[in-house]
Amino acid sequence: MTTTATTSIVDVQDVSLAFGSVKALQDVSLTLAAGEITALVGDNGAGKSTLVRCISGIHKPQSGTISFEGKPVHFRSPEDAREAGIETVHQNLALVDDLTVWQNLFLNREITRGIGPIRFLDRKAMKEAADRMVSNLAVNVPAVKSKVRRLSGGQRQAVSICRAAGFSSKLVIMDEPTAALGVQETAKVEALILKLRDDGHSVLLISHNFSQVMRLSDQVWVMRAGRCVAGRRTIETTGDEIVSLITGSREK
Amino acid sequence: MNSLGSPRPRKDAAGWQQDVKSIGWWAEHAAIIGLIGLSIVFTSLSPVFLTAGNIQSILVAASILIVLTVGQSFVILSDGIDLSVAATMTLGVIAFGMAYAQGAGLLVSMLAAIAASSVIGILNGVLVAKGRITDFIVTLGTLSVASGLALVLSDGKPISITSIELINFSTHGVLIFGNPFIVAAAVAIIAHVVLFRTRFGTHLFATGGSKEAAQATGISTARIKIAVYTISGVLAGVAAILLVARVGASEPAANTTFLLNSVAAVVLGGVSLTGGRGSIFGPIVGALLLTVLTNGLTLMNVSQFYQPLAVGVVVILAALLSRFQK
Numbered sequence: 001m002t003t004t005a006t007t008s009i010v011d012v013q014d015v016s017l018a019f020g021s022v023k024a025l026q027d028v029s030l031t032l033a034a035g036e037i038t039a040l041v042g043d044n045g046a047g048k049s050t051l052v053r054c055i056s057g058i059h060k061p062q063s064g065t066i067s068f069e070g071k072p073v074h075f076r077s078p079e080d081a082r083e084a085g086i087e088t089v090h091q092n093l094a095l096v097d098d099l100t101v102w103q104n105l106f107l108n109r110e111i112t113r114g115i116g117p118i119r120f121l122d123r124k125a126m127k128e129a130a131d132r133m134v135s136n137l138a139v140n141v142p143a144v145k146s147k148v149r150r151l152s153g154g155q156r157q158a159v160s161i162c163r164a165a166g167f168s169s170k171l172v173i174m175d176e177p178t179a180a181l182g183v184q185e186t187a188k189v190e191a192l193i194l195k196l197r198d199d200g201h202s203v204l205l206i207s208h209n210f211s212q213v214m215r216l217s218d219q220v221w222v223m224r225a226g227r228c229v230a231g232r233r234t235i236e237t238t239g240d241e242i243v244s245l246i247t248g249s250r251e252k
Numbered sequence: 253m254n255s256l257g258s259p260r261p262r263k264d265a266a267g268w269q270q271d272v273k274s275i276g277w278w279a280e281h282a283a284i285i286g287l288i289g290l291s292i293v294f295t296s297l298s299p300v301f302l303t304a305g306n307i308q309s310i311l312v313a314a315s316i317l318i319v320l321t322v323g324q325s326f327v328i329l330s331d332g333i334d335l336s337v338a339a340t341m342t343l344g345v346i347a348f349g350m351a352y353a354q355g356a357g358l359l360v361s362m363l364a365a366i367a368a369s370s371v372i373g374i375l376n377g378v379l380v381a382k383g384r385i386t387d388f389i390v391t392l393g394t395l396s397v398a399s400g401l402a403l404v405l406s407d408g409k410p411i412s413i414t415s416i417e418l419i420n421f422s423t424h425g426v427l428i429f430g431n432p433f434i435v436a437a438a439v440a441i442i443a444h445v446v447l448f449r450t451r452f453g454t455h456l457f458a459t460g461g462s463k464e465a466a467q468a469t470g471i472s473t474a475r476i477k478i479a480v481y482t483i484s485g486v487l488a489g490v491a492a493i494l495l496v497a498r499v500g501a502s503e504p505a506a507n508t509t510f511l512l513n514s515v516a517a518v519v520l521g522g523v524s525l526t527g528g529r530g531s532i533f534g535p536i537v538g539a540l541l542l543t544v545l546t547n548g549l550t551l552m553n554v555s556q557f558y559q560p561l562a563v564g565v566v567v568i569l570a571a572l573l574s575r576f577q578k
Contacts, residue, residue, distance in 0.1 A: 094468040108469040
């Protein structure tokens with residue numbers, strides 16, 4: 001396996017997790033380098049999502065360790081992971097349609113003011129901050145006062161990514177961020193992902209789209225049947241090699 | 253190229269005119285249009301309708317329904333429904349009467365009413381959130397439980413409550429606003445602030461709009477559910493106090509009209525029955541509309557038997573219209 005010279009932000013060591021008799025993860029070890037886009041590829045059921053859920057605090061590994069920024073972590077909930085600086089962009093575009101863009105950006109992280117337990121929303125502060133977040137990302141995010149229902153799929157994904165990238169997150173996990181999008185929108189969201197990296201975020205990208213993986217990522221990890229079977233620097237591999245690693249026609 | 257970027261054009265005067273022509277605009281403002289329309293009709297048919305005295309009595313008559321409707325709005329906005337709301341109020345009425353008959357003061361009797369109703373509300377919330385039973389079934393069950401308890405506890409007999417303070421309360425007020433209406437208005441204002449100016453309100457809209465998205469951001473939708481049913485229960489207790497003050501007695505009546513009208517007012521008020529979209533102002537206008545309807549029909553000497561019929565027709569029309577909401 002190819003190791004990276006840069007410091008790692010996430011270090012997964014010998015992680016295993018079984019659901020009953022189904023071994024979802026078996027001794028998975030991999031690292032995500034800080035400031036890079038790391039792609040995780042594999043067939044359906046290979047364990048990608050389960051691994052991501054371990055990193056983002058939804059599942060707890062039964063054995064092995066996950067280190068974040070060099071220290072072993074034991075997240076009990078997604079909130080723990082979020083507080084540590086790990087944000088997830090969900091596959092199903094987890095936004096509330098009938099709330100505005102700024103309400104979605106600040107959902108469950110609302111800014112309030114008031115005295116003691118009596119607190120009211122500071123709508124002005126949130127709208128202004130949302131405007132800043134949106135303009136920082138610079139890519140095609142609509143007016144923050146519009147309802148999410150009115151946005152296109154790409155705009156929604158931009159808002160989701162904006163939410164994940166805000167709030168000083170260190171690692172942004174993206175599960176199939178362009179699966180529901182058309183060609184042009186995919187290109188724009190890809191530009192957004194590259195900008196995230198350029199702004200200093202580390203990104204973990206799950207994708208079925210090999211050309212996208214080759215375009216965006218710095219490092220690729222391949223999973224098959226619950227194991228991490230190979231890792232490659234993207235620059236040193238080809239789409240064909242990745243496919244053969246996924247199907248198992250080539251080892252290591 | 254600008255499939256992502258272009259913001260929607262702002263509404264100008266022409267856009268507004270176009271809005272008026274679209275059926276969606278009518279659907280969103282159904283309650284207020286209906287209220288104004290009915291008022292015009294009744295004013296032209298009855299000289300009494302638009303007098304200060306009649307308006308005062310409409311507002312007082314609407315106050316109990318407004319309080320129940322506010323509670324129902326919280327529940328429906330969270331994608332639930334509280335069918336037990338009227339029965340819960342009846343239980344509160346009986347708790348009031350029993351406490352009063354035992355010699356407790358007014359204040360303690362009021363607290364007894366609110367406590368009894370809150371218990372049903374909390375029970376609803378816990379069963380829905382933790383027991384994972386559909387809202388409809390849970391509150392249908394507690395509807396029966398609460399009205400059964402009310403009958404058992406009161407032995408089916410009314411208790412008359414002769415309190416000068418209560419009579420003074422329900423017959424006095426400020427200008428044309430009777431005290432019961434002032435209470436209802438205060439409840440409505442607090443509800444509006446809670447919904448639109450607090451984190452809880454935003455989380456309630458998120459829970460009703462998309463439970464999965466709310467949970468993904470770490471919102472405890474179970475806590476929200478328990479909270480909305482508890483609020484509905486507490487408000488049913490407040491409504492029970494208003495009802496006792498109005499009737500001057502504690503009766504184990506079924507009060508089913510209040511249940512139907514509270515749901516009807518919420519629908520008329522443009523709240524989405526699947527949650528996540530709506531206001532407090534709309535349902536209150538809906539409650540006023542239903543009260544005006546009853547009041548106007550009474551003024552015109554239409555038999556009471558026609559009133560449920562008229563309410564039913566209005567509600568179904570409103571539900572049909574709401575299909576066209578944007």
